Amino acid sequence: MAEEKKPDAAPPKPPGPPAPPPPKNPGFVTAIVDGKEVVVKPGTTVIEAAKAVGIDIPYYCYHKRLSIAANCRMCLVEMSNAPGGKLMPACQMPVAEGVTVKTDTPRVKDQQRATLEFLLLNHPVDCSICDQAGECKLQDYYMAYDRQPSRLDVPKVMKGKRVELGPTVTLDQERCILCTRCVRFMREVAENPQLGVAQRGNESFITTFPGQPLDDKYAGNVVDICPVGALTSTDFRFRGRVWFMSSARSVCTGCARGCNTFLDYLNDVTYRYRPRENDAVNEEWMCDDGRTSYKYLNAGRVLVAREGRGANAQPLPRKVAPRRAAEVLLPHVAAGSLAVLLSPVASLEDLLVACKVAKEGLKVGEVYAGGRADGWQDDFLKRADENPNRKGLELAAAAYGLAVRPFADLVAAAGAGKVKGLWAVGTEVPDAKAAEKLGALEIVAQSYGDAALAQHAAVLLPASPHSEMDGTFVNFEGRAQRFEMAYFPKGESRPHWALAAELGAALGLPLAFASGREVFAALGPQLGSALGDFAWDSLPSTGSRLGIVPLAAGTVDGRLPGNRDRVPSETTEDYRRAMSRTS
Numbered sequence: 001m002a003e004e005k006k007p008d009a010a011p012p013k014p015p016g017p018p019a020p021p022p023p024k025n026p027g028f029v030t031a032i033v034d035g036k037e038v039v040v041k042p043g044t045t046v047i048e049a050a051k052a053v054g055i056d057i058p059y060y061c062y063h064k065r066l067s068i069a070a071n072c073r074m075c076l077v078e079m080s081n082a083p084g085g086k087l088m089p090a091c092q093m094p095v096a097e098g099v100t101v102k103t104d105t106p107r108v109k110d111q112q113r114a115t116l117e118f119l120l121l122n123h124p125v126d127c128s129i130c131d132q133a134g135e136c137k138l139q140d141y142y143m144a145y146d147r148q149p150s151r152l153d154v155p156k157v158m159k160g161k162r163v164e165l166g167p168t169v170t171l172d173q174e175r176c177i178l179c180t181r182c183v184r185f186m187r188e189v190a191e192n193p194q195l196g197v198a199q200r201g202n203e204s205f206i207t208t209f210p211g212q213p214l215d216d217k218y219a220g221n222v223v224d225i226c227p228v229g230a231l232t233s234t235d236f237r238f239r240g241r242v243w244f245m246s247s248a249r250s251v252c253t254g255c256a257r258g259c260n261t262f263l264d265y266l267n268d269v270t271y272r273y274r275p276r277e278n279d280a281v282n283e284e285w286m287c288d289d290g291r292t293s294y295k296y297l298n299a300g301r302v303l304v305a306r307e308g309r310g311a312n313a314q315p316l317p318r319k320v321a322p323r324r325a326a327e328v329l330l331p332h333v334a335a336g337s338l339a340v341l342l343s344p345v346a347s348l349e350d351l352l353v354a355c356k357v358a359k360e361g362l363k364v365g366e367v368y369a370g371g372r373a374d375g376w377q378d379d380f381l382k383r384a385d386e387n388p389n390r391k392g393l394e395l396a397a398a399a400y401g402l403a404v405r406p407f408a409d410l411v412a413a414a415g416a417g418k419v420k421g422l423w424a425v426g427t428e429v430p431d432a433k434a435a436e437k438l439g440a441l442e443i444v445a446q447s448y449g450d451a452a453l454a455q456h457a458a459v460l461l462p463a464s465p466h467s468e469m470d471g472t473f474v475n476f477e478g479r480a481q482r483f484e485m486a487y488f489p490k491g492e493s494r495p496h497w498a499l500a501a502e503l504g505a506a507l508g509l510p511l512a513f514a515s516g517r518e519v520f521a522a523l524g525p526q527l528g529s530a531l532g533d534f535a536w537d538s539l540p541s542t543g544s545r546l547g548i549v550p551l552a553a554g555t556v557d558g559r560l561p562g563n564r565d566r567v568p569s570e571t572t573e574d575y576r577r578a579m580s581r582t583s
């Protein structure tokens with residue numbers, strides 16, 4: 001009888017990958033990048049690990065706050081654990097224990113050149129008129145990694161130019177490298193997926209859905225994260241070359257959040273705000289309303305003191321203005337009919353001096369809070385309170401034992417004849433119509449612009465906003481945030497603290513300050529522990545500002561030497577001259 005055939009024995013298993021080595025640093029992953037040992041948390045990508053030891057891997061589509069798309073192929077590197085020795089995307093690959101990464105081999109360099117050549121195939125080379133020139137990763141990487149002439153001998157694919165995606169953003173489809181950062185931002189951060197990619201291959205382009213504009217309140221952030229000049233700010237386009245500008249570390253005054261910003265300026269004009277990274281406040285985003293809230297810094301400013309209203313208004317020499325202001329207010333002090341209105345748009349330093357003068361010079365026991373009316377609010381950044389320093393106002397008033405009362409109470413007190421004179425530190429008010437009712441009062445106002453209350457002032461003193469001073473705002477969470485002076489005070493304007501100190505001196509108080517730092521050093525202790533461990537000098541020195549810096553002295557930009565933007569520092573002679581010239 002034939003023997004029954006046994007089924008074939010299972011083939012032996014091929015050997016699996018070798019077991020990962022035990023961690024050299026338990027709890028961390030240890031690898032070698034370009035010969036340097038890197039110790040990082042598990043899950044860290046190669047791009048971030050390399051950064052940690054000072055090695056820059058070029059990238060476009062990667063953004064540390066967005067999901068990983070790995071579609072631009074700019075970041076490919078050699079990794080010892082890559083299957084088949086393939087180049088791997090450093091933005092997507094986590095570092096593994098014992099892995100060796102090489103970012104500068106001939107293979108990696110070749111692929112970087114090839115990727116750039118591919119990305120530039122249909123890119124219009126209009127750098128000389130492109131709004132992104134000076135901030136463009138395509139330019140930067142071309143110079144750093146490619147520098148080859150174009151080999152293209154067929155016409156470029158043409159796409160849409162100046163496509164207005166919505167009220168704040170304009171798209172040049174030709175320049176887009178389809179990294180999809182903007183699409184991912186709208187989906188993941190703004191949570192309003194208004195952008196997408198249409199068509200395929202080299203016909204692909206970024207667009208909104210038919211008939212629907214890009215009108216999200218945070219849409220402006222896509223301009224910042226677009227690595228090339230495809231998405232541009234409609235407000236900023238063609239208004240200035242970024243490499244001529246200087247940049248101050250500042251804080252948005254659009255609401256009580258106090259998003260950290262760079263304030264870009266040129267020749268004493270503020271051109272734009274860009275978000276400055278602060279994980280605790282705004283990560284690296286800001287809202288579109290905040291972005292355009294800089295305009296009051298430039299236009300409609302009050303630049304000289306004046307006395308009298310309407311047709312009777314006369315310029316007032318700055319040297320006599322504090323005395324005239326004191327003469328207007330003193331009779332009301334004697335009669336007990338004086339009120340003090342403080343604006344939560346003013347800085348903490350401004351309000352500390354104002355409260356001291358209010359309490360000790362004008363003998364009031366309460367102050368009224370002015371400020372802008374409430375606006376919209378969401379659960380991301382924007383606060384309904386559109387004033388940057390309401391908390392600072394409350395703290396300064398409390399430091400001097402002053403009660404804070406709402407603006408409506410001032411209007412009522414004026415209507416009832418209890419208040420006949422007013423000192424307004426800042427003229428922003430929540431209700432312009434109600435402010436008209438204050439027109440009958442004798443008003444001394446310190447103002448940036450010609451607001452309604454300023455027009456009723458018997459004596460008007462020109463005040464400098466935050467772009468022209470060093471100071472502090474306290475945001476709605478009680479977080480004190482320093483901002484730095486971008487340029488010197490315009491015209492004869494001076495910070496509120498300087499005007500208030502001059503008025504105080506005219507009232508007989510021994511007040512004299514040369515800088516915001518001096519104000520904080522003298523009056524800050526009055527706040528006790530309200531600001532926790534806040535240190536006024538917590539901003540790094542102005543000598544090493546990050547961001548855009550002016551060109552070295554010369555005439556390449558057409559301006560005369562000595563006429564370029566200075567970076568004000570209170571240790572300079574320029575600063576002392578600017579701050580003392582009106583006193």
Ligand code: SF4
Pocket residue numbers: 175176177178179180181182183206225226227228230231
């Ligand atoms: S528009 Fe800019 S951010 Fe959006 S996909 Fe194109 S290059 Fe990327």
Ligand code: SF4
Pocket residue numbers: 252253254255256257258259282285286287288289290291381382383
């Ligand atoms: S959320 Fe507030 S602080 Fe931030 S950018 Fe908008 S207005 Fe400015």
Ligand code: FES
Pocket residue numbers: 058059060061062069070071072073074075076089090091092
């Ligand atoms: S940054 Fe890695 S593929 Fe784009």
